[in-house]
Amino acid sequence: MRLKLLFAALLALLPVPALADVTAHYVAGPKDPLVIEVADGGNARFSIGDKFAVIRRDGVDYVLVANATGGFSIAKLADVLELISGQMKSGGIDVSVKPQLFELSAGGEESVAGYSGMVWTLAQKPSAPGKGPGDPIDVVISADPALAPVGTVFHHLIDVMNPIFRLVVGDTGNLGRLLGELTAKGTPLRVGPILALDSVSNAEIGAERFELPGTVLEPMEFLAAVSPAQSGAGMPPLP
Numbered sequence: 001m002r003l004k005l006l007f008a009a010l011l012a013l014l015p016v017p018a019l020a021d022v023t024a025h026y027v028a029g030p031k032d033p034l035v036i037e038v039a040d041g042g043n044a045r046f047s048i049g050d051k052f053a054v055i056r057r058d059g060v061d062y063v064l065v066a067n068a069t070g071g072f073s074i075a076k077l078a079d080v081l082e083l084i085s086g087q088m089k090s091g092g093i094d095v096s097v098k099p100q101l102f103e104l105s106a107g108g109e110e111s112v113a114g115y116s117g118m119v120w121t122l123a124q125k126p127s128a129p130g131k132g133p134g135d136p137i138d139v140v141i142s143a144d145p146a147l148a149p150v151g152t153v154f155h156h157l158i159d160v161m162n163p164i165f166r167l168v169v170g171d172t173g174n175l176g177r178l179l180g181e182l183t184a185k186g187t188p189l190r191v192g193p194i195l196a197l198d199s200v201s202n203a204e205i206g207a208e209r210f211e212l213p214g215t216v217l218e219p220m221e222f223l224a225a226v227s228p229a230q231s232g233a234g235m236p237p238l239p
Contacts (some may be wrong), residue, residue: 003025021205024150024187034195038149043210044151054157057210061160064213065226074214075222081164084220088167099173101125102168104182112189113197117142120182143186147200158183180231 026034032049047053053064054077061077107119123136142151158179165176190196217225 007036011058022147022149023201023203023205024147025200027196027198029194029218033198036150036153037205037209038153039205039210044149044153045209046157055210055212056153056156057212062212062216063222065222067225072213073217073222073225074212075217075219077160079219080222081160083223085163085167100169100175100176101173102178107138110190112140112142113199115147115189115197116198117144117186117189120185122178122182125230137192139182139191140189141182141186142189147187150200150215151183154188155180155183157218 004038021040022036022038024036026036028034032051035045035047037045037047042056043058044056045053046055051066053072055062055064062074063080064072064074064079077200090170102122102124105121105123107121109116110119111117115166117140119138119140121138158176162176163181164175165179169175188195
């Protein structure tokens with residue numbers, strides 16, 4: 001009994017990392033910055049400037065796009081992606097075409113914004129004998145546990161987008177799977193020349209950051225509101 005009490009006392013003295021809010025700011029080249037906010041309760045917000053956001057609230061993903069009235073058009077992300085997928089299929093995309101295959105290779109280490117990570121190169125495999133791999137891009141991934149909540153957001157969004165990747169690169173293409181494997185390794189610190197971590201904060205995030213600033217629309221209403229000219233052709237391009 002005394003031994004059990006001693007172990008209990010020792011465990012009570014061990015430092016246990018407290019859950020904390022995390023905000024990561026990324027520089028996105030000449031475009032609007034990317035900000036990922038994750039509350040200790042699990043709610044998250046992925047924002048590109050003040051024009052586009054995905055809010056994960058109580059386990060449900062919502063997409064928000066700034067509209068012409070100065071507000072946001074909002075819909076459930078899964079519903080919008082399902083509609084876009086159907087439109088792409090009906091628009092003539094042949095998922096039986098030769099798949100685009102990619103390969104992932106590990107490199108050295110790199111430090112970004114004070115965090116170290118491993119460099120991974122993602123490249124398209126040669127499409128014909130004698131041709132080299134196309135358009136390689138290097139991605140720096142950190143396994144630092146302090147950044148894990150941010151990495152979880154990236155990994156979740158890649159998983160959600162995987163059905164679209166399969167339509168774009170062929171039904172048996174492996175891009176979505178490799179991106180999932182990559183983001184499962186940790187948190188992206190840099191993605192080629194287009195995205196790089198700038199700073200991380202553990203300041204408390206107000207609950208209002210995860211509130212929905214408007215009515216949730218049906219997916220077709222959403223597409224018509226954010227881009228009437230493209231409401232029948234899928235989601236408009238990101239800012």
